[in-house]
Amino acid sequence: MEHEVPKRRSSMARRRVTRLADRQGGVVSRRQAYDAGLTRGEVRAQVRAHRWQRVWSRSLCLHTGPVSEEGLDWAAVFEGGDRALLDAEASLVASGLQNYDVASRRVSVPRGVKPLVGTGLDIRRTRRWSADDRAPSGVPRTRVPVAAVRAAMWAASDKQAALLLTMPVQQGLTTATLLGQALLDVRRDQRRPLMHDVVLDLVGGARSLGELDFARECRRRGFPEPTRQTVRRGKDGRYYLDVCWDDFALVVEIDGIHHSWATTVVPDALRQNDVALAGATVLRLPLLGLRVAADDFFEQVERGLRAGGWRSAA
Template sequence: MDDQGTRHSATDRRRIIDELTATAAQQGGVVSRAQAYAAGLTRGELRAQLRARRWQRVWSRSICLHTGPLATRGAQWAAVFEGGDRAMLDGESSLIASGLEHYRSEAWRVSVPRGVKPLRGAGLDVRRTRRWSAEDRVATGVPRTRVPVAAVRAATWARSDKQAALLLTLPVQQGLTTAADVGRALLAVRRDRRRELMHAVVTDLVGGVRSLGELDVARQCRRRGLPVPDRQVVRRGKDGRYYLDVCWDDFHLVVEIDGIHHTWASSVVPDALRQNEIALGRSTVLRLPLLGLRVAADDFFAQVERGLRAGGWGRAA
């Protein structure tokens, strides 16, 4: 019997469970308690399934219709259910749900509008955000923010500048969005401590990679008391002319600036051939990712100084 004293027949109970099973198949094996009750399952029947260990609880508002390991997609749906009707995965959690690879999150971040109670639990992080908007929500699949919006928010919430730059770069690199779309999403951020960094990274992704990187290297060298390099020096190779990003001919040192385009398949072979030609010409080649300029400049320029010293440069006494 249910809480009002109505008993389901075995046939009705089987029909209800079949309906819930079909729903769960679309949600990583999980249904919300609200979905279970809406399908006709009584609270008593739900408790019976849990006591018999046919099903298992997921946080406070979801049920997994098996007792094996919870699927990632099921955890995502359950996290959203914890936040209520207007909840959506956000930030890095939304990126993972949208297909981001080679990245893991410690907890499922869920955004809810003002007025909804935040929740914390093992593997769960439900928070209110003033930037919540229904227009940012993906229309299909697990409720989540659109990739460009998620990337920008993930960067603002990141634990470090390095992680922020990575979260802006990976979705573009993996083809989940475009740099231009991330740039448009970034325009909505009026105030944030990382706003300047994020604009710099997105500018690198959108274009102007070489010129921006070369200017930054020259600026950093002046600030650190290192000799200013030559830029866009022409060399001739087996297949014609090619350009070096920055070099110090007198000290046999070349720095190749790697933007995101250097990770694309179409660039891998030409870049390798060019680097080999330079090395065969007795120059040292250092690689400087643009992200390195943003998050680890001191480490990279310490290597540049070592390369210059190895080539014969020394600071004036």
């Protein structure tokens, strides 16, 4: 009887670990095994008896055959720690991306976490880590739109970057609109202009939403008619404002991707400051934002008009 109790406990613990592994591609973390009731000695005994195998440093596979791709995904996340997320290409493949192979599994961890090293692993600290980016189920990973944008940012070439933005949309894993919304969070990156162009093409063509289109949308929403291409004079000569309502001290600048280029950043900032110092509110609407989040931006336009004194007929 004295020996039956430990045996029962060990047997129940192994069953718990097995059930957990069945949901994780045959893999569990060492911490999960210990939390399930197994001792370190029992785990070592399973490995020494060649019933289980180690996967990197923090995981166990409950058989000695080839570890499944899903199992390797889980093991990669376990290597990164509690807040680790499979990211970029590896996240896309884990989410169902077909016909694409990854050389190593990228895992993102917050700053302050010490990355581990292992063959086939790419664990990195990133300021872009956010718990809000986590997919709702399955192996801990970033959501498809976020993963696609990051995969494009970190791709080896522009061609690969365009492919990684296009394939998830083609295969129905996400939409161009959701990609665009994720891209709006990218403030600085050398590949940002390229990504904007690709996503705009996916949304429905890179045709610029000009001032006439903007004015037409304002009329549809019941806003007053704006003045387009108004001339102002600054220290360095004349410049044009895209859209303005002088009566309500509101200016809207519609930014194409060229506004993020180094040659225009400083002149744009100086122009905006001049207008603001003259007493007007200046709203900047990126072209991509107008394509993928128009309601949000036009709600801001309405707030700007109301702050300037406009009241709708209704």
